[in-house]
């Protein structure tokens with residue numbers, strides 16, 4: 094069984110996955126008409142920023158065991174073993190936000206959704222695009238991701254790649270597999286820019302601190 | 315192997331399911347006072363407010379006991395526990411155990427007043443209680459008096475306001491939910507409730523209830539008299555441990571358990587509202603009488619009873635409440651006075667009415683109170699529950715939605 098694997102180091106923060114996700118969960122399944130639907134389709138994947146301002150695609154991890162499932166008051170959250178997907182039953186959901194408190198990744202949102210009764214606010218999160226998968230499609234976020242930060246593969250394949258990378262890193266002769274030059278350059282640039290802003294020369298400390306914008310002020314150590 | 319579970323609340327139900335998964339053949343006897351199918355206790359407040367029908371309360375099928383091959387003994391309480399003989403008594407019968415789980419939950423803390431035998435004076439703990447309240451509403455109740463501003467009193471008041479009743483609430487602290495939220499958030503909640511018509515009176519008790527068959531008025535400790543045709547008592551809960559021999563099992567407020575949810579008596583476990591374990595934020599023994607704790611503890615207790623040793627070291631007080639246009643989420647320490655060396659940071663944005671208080675102890679986050687923008691509160695909760703050191707600038711965690719960058 095294939096699952097969505099996230100590779101944050103490759104994310105360029107373009108947010109195309111968010112758009113694709115919202116469209117995939119719309120009635121029309123097309124960008125332009127989707128924008129005029131009510132309730133307005135919203136993404137279930139959220140691109141945030143990682144430690145060096147690199148993109149970070151944040152989506153439901155479909156945990157097993159899932160903390161949201163155990164915390165759900167009305168028992169609206171279940172795990173579908175065949176697809177390794179944690180699902181919310183919108184008819185049973187009572188919008189109590191117990192799952193918001195339980196989710197360590199902060200991926201659940203609360204709003205109206207096409208799948209629920211009109212006017213009812215429900216908990217909404219990634220459903221692994223099961224509807225698309227049933228029609229031999231792949232999750233919309235993966236399809237939209239041009240930088241391969243989101244891939245759809247079996248966990249065995251993903252683990253093997255990771256294990257190979259570890260093996261290479263402990264071997265003196267084999268060089269680590271380089272991230273394609275584009276990402277490496279982009280990440281190096283972001284990291285360098287942040288370090289410039291946040292580690293002022295001792296004599297210059299006051300001025301630099303004044304210049305550094307609050308939200309880019311990250312590391313002191 | 316003979317397992318006996320006292321209590322068919324969420325702790326007992328989750329324990330039974332965990333045992334059954336690990337031990338397909340063991341005998342499981344479940345003794346419960348309530349004969350209603352296993353249901354979601356917090357949701358009785360939503361039934362009261364009218365947002366959830368009574369029929370949606372059960373969280374398991376009526377066939378739950380058969381499906382899990384459980385022998386239920388329902389409708390009576392265990393009256394005695396003999397830890398030497400390894401048996402409990404219910405309805406005059408002995409039931410022997412190899413492993414016993416005490417998941418008897420809690421009962422409403424009783425109050426002292428005259429006239430408590432009158433009709434339409436109810437506690438709020440069970441589906442039977444909420445049905446009595448709905449009957450009172452059907453009978454035309456218009457003016458309610460709610461005693462207590464804790465979680466249950468507060469939910470009763472909110473539910474009755476949603477039903478259009480005039481509600482007076484008597485509380486001890488200056489604002490409701492004083493155990494759950496800090497003073498600022500408490501003020502926001504109080505303002506919202508009073509703006510919707512709640513009459514709140516501080517530091518006043520009800521002393522006498524008057525009426526013919528059902529309650530008609532209450533005399534209060536300030537000498538005043540208040541007309542009311544429904545009274546809800548929500549003065550907290552106490553672990554339901556009448557049958558527990560206190561000279562044989564260590565009991566503080568709740569049954570004291572070790573990280574494996576075992577009590578001081580051999581083969582006796584406890585979970586849920588009846589149990590007292592180490593609270594991660596306070597680093598002290600505490601009864602966290604909340605649903606997600608009871609659910610998790612029950613599951614882990616069941617796994618341990620079935621023979622696999624799994625520790626549970628994540629007990630944490632927490633809650634999330636939505637009322638009118640306010641969303642409130644809290645966890646861990648809300649009153650910085652209760653721990654040493656607390657550092658507190660707060661942010662309030664009057665335009666969006668977003669409020670956050672974060673309490674740190676050394677490099678750990680130990681408490682949070684969030685009002686509105688609660689969607690990602692679980693990330694903060696995970697920091698508290700897993701005792702993750704917070705390295706970056708703490709103020710970043712005050713932003714309404716935040717990025718993982720904030721944790722670096």
Ligand SMILES: Cc1cc2nc3c(=O)[nH]c(=O)nc-3n(C[C@H](O)[C@H](O)[C@H](O)COP(=O)(O)OP(=O)(O)OC[C@H]3O[C@@H](n4cnc5c(N)ncnc54)[C@H](O)[C@@H]3O)c2cc1C
Pocket residue numbers: 320321322323324325326345346347348355356357358359390391392393417418419420438439440465466469554557585586587588603604605606608632633634
């Ligand atoms: C109105 C209300 C609102 C709440 N809201 C929230 C909320 O928003 N969030 C939250 O986290 N928590 C909330 N709670 C608390 C939550 O319901 C409890 O923490 C949870 O139900 C505890 O589960 P339990 O299985 O430990 O005990 P219980 O649910 O109390 O179950 C124990 C069962 O054992 C039975 N029993 C007791 N003694 C005996 C005996 N001697 N023999 C046999 N049976 C016995 C009892 O009758 C009961 O059926 C709320 C509670 C109430 C009443």
